[in-house]
Amino acid sequence: xxxxxxxxxxxxxxxxxxxxxxxxxxxxxxxxxxxxxxxxxxxxxxxxxxxxxxxxxxxxxxxxxxxxxxxxxxxxxxxxxxxxxxxxxxxxxxxxxxxxxxxxxxxxxxxxx
Numbered sequence: 001x002x003x004x005x006x007x008x009x010x011x012x013x014x015x016x017x018x019x020x021x022x023x024x025x026x027x028x029x030x031x032x033x034x035x036x037x038x039x040x041x042x043x044x045x046x047x048x049x050x051x052x053x054x055x056x057x058x059x060x061x062x063x064x065x066x067x068x069x070x071x072x073x074x075x076x077x078x079x080x081x082x083x084x085x086x087x088x089x090x091x092x093x094x095x096x097x098x099x100x101x102x103x104x105x106x107x108x109x110x111x112x113x
Contacts, residue, residue, distance in 0.1 A: 030055055033107060041055075041056040043056070050070045052069075062085050065103060068080070074094070082100065
């Protein structure tokens, strides 16, 4: 046999998920918002196109914010998005930290009051 290399077929993942460091960062912010008395519940949705973390003031309402990870947008606008209760994108980016910055600034205002 000669040196013929057959490429491994690339498949799209069946489910998008959060890496441990990403989830740790999101849950840290969630915990601080719970301690400030602002959020009470959360939900995680893992699908074919996106992984979504939703934070709720009350569990019966729509989520106040959603942190969405969409790897298909990695090379365009960035795979991270912060979405408000009405569905408007507040911030989009290539890294998680700057996308969470508006919520962290609001947390500082909640703590100072």
